[in-house]
Amino acid sequence: MPKPTDIDALIELMAKLPGLGPRSARRAVLHLIRKRALMLTPLADLMQSVAVTARECLNCGNIGTSDICDICNDEKRATGEICVVEDVADLWAMERAAVFKGRYHVLGGTLSALDAVGPEDLRIPRLVDRVATEDVTEVILALNATVDGQTTAHYIADQLQGQCRLTSLAQGVPIGGELDYLDDGTITAALRARKDV
Secondary structure (H helix, E strand, C coil), X not given: CCCCCHHXXXXXXXXXXXXXXXXXXXXXXXXXXXXXXHHHHHHHHHHHHHHHXXXXXXXXXXXXXXXXXXXXXCHHHCCCEEEEECCHHHHHHHHHHCCXXXXXXXXXXXXXXXXXXXXXXXXXXXXXXXXXXXXXXXXXXXXXXXXXXXXXXXXXXXXXXXXXXXXXXXXXXXXXXXXXXXXXXHHHHHHHCCCCC
């Protein structure tokens, strides 16, 4: 059997990325090789740089290039509001929407009895410390509407009860959504969260 080449190894590694399978990885690697000067070399240089400089914010868990991220360092964002998210991708999604002007807290996952993930495996103790030591008036629980997400939200609410206002994101029918295409849980959540017109 022939020894795998560096190109084969690159395709295999790329195929492990979320959203890419073997076929997509082959196409991406082929495209990078064809555009070597424009894409492959700069990409390799940037990946090397990020591998050296990227780090997790000691305060909130965001990914940046310093020990404390730009969001935590921004005094304009010291509004007293902390938005709690499961992972950095959720934080970045909130930032893309550009509607939240407070600070964040990344848990690093959700509680899961099946996967043996407890509060000490997440950044929940750090959140409790932040609420106790920072001037926090509201904690917004922006966790996914899954069993584990809701379990985590209830646990955090119990830990922070009486210390600040606790809110969660609204759930229900998305803008542009049609009732016929929604699952029963989404319709139930939307009905329960109804508001006056």
